[in-house]
Amino acid sequence: MDIERELAILIRSNRDRLSEAVINDMFSKSPKLKDKYEQLFERLVSDVKFHYDYIAEAIDCSSETLVKEYVRWLLVFFRDINVPQREISFTFKLMQKELHKQITDEKKNLADRYFGIILAEMEKNDYQTTSYLEGDYPLKDLTKKYFQLLLLHKRREAIDLLKNALDSGTSIKDIYLQVFQKTQWEIGRRWQTKQLTVAEEHTFTAATQMIISQLYPYLFYSDEFKGKIIAACVGSELHEVGIRMVADFLEMDGWNTIYLGANSPTKTIYEAVHKEKPDVLALSTTIIPHLRQVREIINLIKQDHRLNYVKIVVGGYPFNLEKSLWKQVKADGFAENAEKAVDEVNRLTG
Numbered sequence: 001m002d003i004e005r006e007l008a009i010l011i012r013s014n015r016d017r018l019s020e021a022v023i024n025d026m027f028s029k030s031p032k033l034k035d036k037y038e039q040l041f042e043r044l045v046s047d048v049k050f051h052y053d054y055i056a057e058a059i060d061c062s063s064e065t066l067v068k069e070y071v072r073w074l075l076v077f078f079r080d081i082n083v084p085q086r087e088i089s090f091t092f093k094l095m096q097k098e099l100h101k102q103i104t105d106e107k108k109n110l111a112d113r114y115f116g117i118i119l120a121e122m123e124k125n126d127y128q129t130t131s132y133l134e135g136d137y138p139l140k141d142l143t144k145k146y147f148q149l150l151l152l153h154k155r156r157e158a159i160d161l162l163k164n165a166l167d168s169g170t171s172i173k174d175i176y177l178q179v180f181q182k183t184q185w186e187i188g189r190r191w192q193t194k195q196l197t198v199a200e201e202h203t204f205t206a207a208t209q210m211i212i213s214q215l216y217p218y219l220f221y222s223d224e225f226k227g228k229i230i231a232a233c234v235g236s237e238l239h240e241v242g243i244r245m246v247a248d249f250l251e252m253d254g255w256n257t258i259y260l261g262a263n264s265p266t267k268t269i270y271e272a273v274h275k276e277k278p279d280v281l282a283l284s285t286t287i288i289p290h291l292r293q294v295r296e297i298i299n300l301i302k303q304d305h306r307l308n309y310v311k312i313v314v315g316g317y318p319f320n321l322e323k324s325l326w327k328q329v330k331a332d333g334f335a336e337n338a339e340k341a342v343d344e345v346n347r348l349t350g
């Protein structure tokens with residue numbers, strides 16, 4: 001086993017204990033922070049667990065990009081609830097110190113490299129997010145109108161808007177990749193920067209899922225039967241809109257897709273692959289620490305000689321950040337969006 005994997009396993013298996021120790025140490029070192037956060041002890045511990053999970057996964061994937069991206073995301077997230085950057089840096093320094101107590105010198109060097117990257121990235125602290133609705137793209141007006149209607153909870157008008165666009169020749173695929181995808185990403189950005197509440201994010205996502213289902217009569221199904229695909233989100237992954245879009249695009253291309261959706265445990269996916277014998281397994285993850293579950297299911301399938309005909313294609317947020325990650329998890333292919341997923345599946349099976 002390589003040292004990255006060993007360190008990642010060590011962090012994961014000790015992260016609960018480490019995280020409590022970090023917050024206790026923080027309170028003993030800083031009475032001011034103790035005063036400010038004592039009531040929030042559990043919350044702080046759970047935040048530190050979250051940080052350790054991301055660091056462990058980035059180390060496991062040997063990816064500096066993943067850890068840098070996490071820091072940028074975190075700084076924006078905390079800035080908008082007025083947590084000062086120095087408190088975040090202080091937490092990470094204590095995390096590093098606590099981890100040091102558990103590991104050998106060789107692993108200390110590796111851990112220090114990642115903590116060094118984290119702390120350097122924090123120093124920049126000038127991160128801005130920009131709206132996904134801006135920029136140059138063909139369906140910009142339609143996307144902005146749709147987004148406004150969602151904000152006003154006008155779902156019926158939103159459906160009519162899109163049906164009218166489809167009736168006047170706009171392609172359903174463009175609506176998926178521009179209107180729905182950009183809307184979802186923008187909802188995320190506004191949630192991250194506290195312009196939308198969790199409740200609003202839930203409502204708007206549910207509205208878009210309902211609207212997608214209303215547009216199914218507009219999906220163009222091919223008469224061709226190219227083969228069978230299982231599409232699933234791994235383990236504890238709840239972000240299902242992306243893989244749903246991938247499945248719909250593949251259906252339109254002539255693939256019979258069996259959609260397992262969010263939250264599919266490794267065992268469930270493995271059993272479904274045995275039962276259905278698909279040509280392709282499409283796996284999605286959004287949350288970086290869930291990459292471990294991607295690796296787990298891929299290993300299981302690759303080690304099972306009865307399944308050596310199954311091609312595995314992966315995608316989702318971390319794969320778009322780190323373009324070589326799909327090789328790292330030992331998948332056969334990757335695509336950055338639903339349209340490219342179709343090309344990739346055809347290439348792998350052609």
Ligand code: B12
Nearest residue numbers: 184188192238239240241242282284314315316337338341
């Ligand atoms: C809706 C949403 C949720 C919903 C999901 C509900 C649902 N039914 O899907 C809920 C409320 C459950 C949720 C929870 C969380 N979320 Co959330 N969520 C989102 C949001 C706003 C939209 C996701 C979405 O629909 N995207 C639209 C689709 C179309 O885009 P996509 O997933 O990238 O998919 C495309 C490609 O990636 C690719 N692709 C995807 N899968 C696959 C698979 C294959 C095989 C291929 C080839 C291609 C491919 O093709 C797709 C289509 O073109 C995003 C914002 C964002 N930027 O995505 C945040 C976001 C992903 N969430 C985020 C976070 C932090 C969380 C939570 C951790 C919050 C929390 N503390 O609880 C939890 C984690 C839950 C979990 N265990 O999974 C962060 C992640 C940041 C980070 N650094 O990791 C984001 C980016 C928001 C933000 N800007 O801060 N979330």
